[in-house]
Amino acid sequence: MAELAFCLPDLPDVRDFATVQAVRSGMSQEGLADFLVAVNEVATNAVTHGHATAKAVLRMWTVGRTLVVEIHDEGRWAPGETPGETPPAPYATSGMGLWVARMISSDIKFETGAAGTFITMSFKV
DSSP, X not given: OEEEEEOGGGHHHXXXXXHHHHHHHTOOHHHHHHHHHXXXXXXXXXXXXXXXXXXXXEEEEXXXXXXXXXXXESOOOOOSSOXXXXXXXXXXXXXXXXXXXXXXXXXXXXXXXXXXXXXXXEEEO
């Protein structure tokens, strides 16, 4: 398992770290750009909507031919519906991150509670 703690100014490092881990896991160059969009969207949410003073954590590992990406922050929220299932409204300028991540990943799970929020995405490699 590879792990990186990050805050808002570290987002370029998150993308670099995720790229290295994805390539090591066998992700194709064709899949890499979309993968990075999904990771960047969820990581950005973690540091803009999570706990204001704590770093978020990115963890990555492989299970067979699947790359698993977990992003954890210390924020808590109570979604009214399953996050990312509804596409953004036409001309929306925000609120697209989880929807985009859901469209790109092969699976996405959300868990929020006393330990914060965990978003776990899976990608076929």
